[in-house]
Amino acid sequence: ALKKQLHINASTLEEIQARSLVVAKNTEQTEAALTALQQQFIALGEQDPDSRLYQRAAEMIQSGASAEEVMHNCDLPLAEVQLLMNIHQPR
Incomplete structure (x- = not known):
């Protein structure tokens, strides 16, 4: 045992x-x-604050935000938002 x-x-x-x-x-x-x-x-x-701002804008665009929403939330001019939309918008 x-x-x-x-x-x-x-x-x-x-x-x-x-x-x-x-x-x-x-x-x-x-x-x-x-x-x-x-x-x-x-x-x-x-990171540079501007690059974080553009990163946030790109994420918003990829999730379907409008140009106006991105302009308002990221304080970016329309031309920059349109350029970002051309680059990052889902197709």
């Missing part, structure tokens, strides 16, 4: 060790992904 219990405990310990390795690997992957996201966030914060 004691040998059987020892065998069960050894098996349980092996299983716990294996799961621990999986958790450690997942933690490393999550930390790497978090680091990458933090770097992207910093890069976005350092």
